[in-house]
Amino acid sequence: MDPDQVAKAFVEHYYSTFDANRAGLANLYQDGSMLTFEGQKTQGSQNIVAKLIALPFQQCKHHITTVDCQPSGPAGGMLVFVSGNLQLSGEHHALKFSQMFHLMPTPQGSFYVFNDIFSQLSNAS
Amino acid sequence: MDPDQVAKAFVEHYYSTFDANRAGLANLYQDGSMLTFEGQKTQGSQNIVAKLIALPFQQCKHHITTVDCQPSGPAGGMLVFVSGNLQLSGEHHALKFSQMFHLMPTPQGSFYVFNDIFSQLSNAS
Structure with missing residues (x-):
């Protein structure tokens, strides 16, 4: 299957x-x-999901702007780099964010997330 | 040495x-x-540097906002995730960007860039 x-x-x-x-x-x-x-x-999966559930907003909607990917090496991993906007319920302005995932293959032929880094882009320039 | x-x-x-x-x-x-x-x-190194040299601006200055890193797996690699602003000469406004590097160790104990993904953040929200 095509990596993209x-x-x-x-x-x-x-x-x-x-x-x-x-x-x-x-x-x-x-x-x-x-x-x-x-x-x-x-x-760890449990801690990560607990962290995401505890974020100080109940409802949100991600809008994706770009998705780029590259193979990460001989182990069959894939780097996925995302930019987009995050709309929180009750807020007028969306937050710009970027996020990277390092996906690693599972024995079942699927992928899991080994690395995940999320950054909200500040408004200062 | 501390990965950060x-x-x-x-x-x-x-x-x-x-x-x-x-x-x-x-x-x-x-x-x-x-x-x-x-x-x-x-x-490839030569093609990558040729691409960077050919970018349509002569002078620029990167201002870094955040740097995050994680180990990428047993091969000793390191993921580095950067956000910041790019000031081009003659432009009033800086461009927001984010960039990720996957660093891999060299036999000499240093690192080289195996993966590099750069994204300029659009102003649309």
């Missing part, structure tokens, strides 16, 4: 799950998975 | 070299290195 198609399919699945039911993201991570969210580090 | 310190040192070296002498970036990449710049893919 895998990346786009992953991104659509990830953010639609995030926006509808954050707890449903748990099976995309494993025990060794790492999340850095706005500089705060978390490890 | 390695990441910060790399980022400072990379962007100060970019801003002073883009050709000097050649030894940070190798033949297998990949660059995706605003969706355009380039491979």
